[in-house]
Amino acid sequence: MHHIPVRKMEFEIPTADNFDPKWAAGNIHLSYLTIAISLYVAYLEPFLVKALRRVLDRVEDPELKECVDRFCRQEAQHYQQHERFNEAILGMDYPGLEDRFTRLKDDFDRFLETKSERWCVGFVEGFEAYINQGALRSLKSGVFEHPQTDRRFGDLFKWHMTEEIEHRFVAYDIYQHLFGNYLYRVKMCFVAQWHIWKFIMDCVRIMSPVDTARYDSSYRFSPFMRAFSTVMIQPVFFRTYMPWYSPYRMKVPDIIQDYSKSLSESAKSVS
Numbered sequence: 043m044h045h046i047p048v049r050k051m052e053f054e055i056p057t058a059d060n061f062d063p064k065w066a067a068g069n070i071h072l073s074y075l076t077i078a079i080s081l082y083v084a085y086l087e088p089f090l091v092k093a094l095r096r097v098l099d100r101v102e103d104p105e106l107k108e109c110v111d112r113f114c115r116q117e118a119q120h121y122q123q124h125e126r127f128n129e130a131i132l133g134m135d136y137p138g139l140e141d142r143f144t145r146l147k148d149d150f151d152r153f154l155e156t157k158s159e160r161w162c163v164g165f166v167e168g169f170e171a172y173i174n175q176g177a178l179r180s181l182k183s184g185v186f187e188h189p190q191t192d193r194r195f196g197d198l199f200k201w202h203m204t205e206e207i208e209h210r211f212v213a214y215d216i217y218q219h220l221f222g223n224y225l226y227r228v229k230m231c232f233v234a235q236w237h238i239w240k241f242i243m244d245c246v247r248i249m250s251p252v253d254t255a256r257y258d259s260s261y262r263f264s265p266f267m268r269a270f271s272t273v274m275i276q277p278v279f280f281r282t283y284m285p286w287y288s289p290y291r292m293k294v295p296d297i298i299q300d301y302s303k304s305l306s307e308s309a310k311s312v313s
């Protein structure tokens with residue numbers, strides 16, 4: 043049985059007037075990427091929960107059923123915490139950001155209304171296959187504990203990314219259990235991963251010019267940098283399309299288990 047603890051956490055929340063968007067190790071690329079992810083998951087994660095809960099009755103394996111339930115409960119905690127942090131970001135007056143955020147919500151509402159169960163579960167798996175790799179890479183890099191990192195956002199992401207690793211196999215397993223079509227999974231990885239990437243790049247395009255004027259040129263994220271990061275993310279996407287891709291092949295270092303343990307110790311409650 044894979045243990046997926048559901049933790050309730052307490053974080054110190056930044057406000058718009060005491061948050062520097064270059065929060066992650068003083069690195070503007072990582073900072074905008076994670077800010078956009080924070081906004082994205084506020085609407086993605088309720089979608090993940092609804093998409094999986096509506097197929098839960100069809101899952102015959104009791105162990106998988108339990109894991110899916112715990113996956114949903116972890117994701118529900120994630121978006122509720124991100125919503126609180128997102129208030130600081132949205133309060134910083136980026137013209138056009140609120141509209142883009144609303145369009146994101148419309149997308150997920152439309153997906154739930156018009157798309158098939160297979161499409162929605164495939165989308166969940168496409169997102170999870172992408173975020174698992176980002177989670178592992180970011181936790182291993184130590185960015186969330188870097189001296190130039192805003193510890194409030196650092197603590198939020200360290201918790202969230204650790205739990206993504208803890209439940210990394212669930213979306214893959216439920217997709218394989220209910221549908222299992224390899225080519226359709228590849229298609230949905232492509233759809234989901236470009237959906238988040240487009241949103242991230244739109245956020246960068248909106249935020250960077252405002253911050254460059256508000257602070258200084260170190261907040262500049264040029265069209266060349268956007269194109270370069272889009273090229274650099276391709277190997278991450280392509281890895282998830284391979285027939286041999288499996289979250290079970292991921293090598294998780296011992297330090298992640300240490301993070302899991304210390305998060306459980308510092309949580310308000312764990313079930």
Ligand SMILES: [Fe+2]
Nearest residue numbers: 087117120206
């Ligand atoms: Fe999550």
Ligand SMILES: [Fe+2]
Nearest residue numbers: 117170206209
């Ligand atoms: Fe997840």
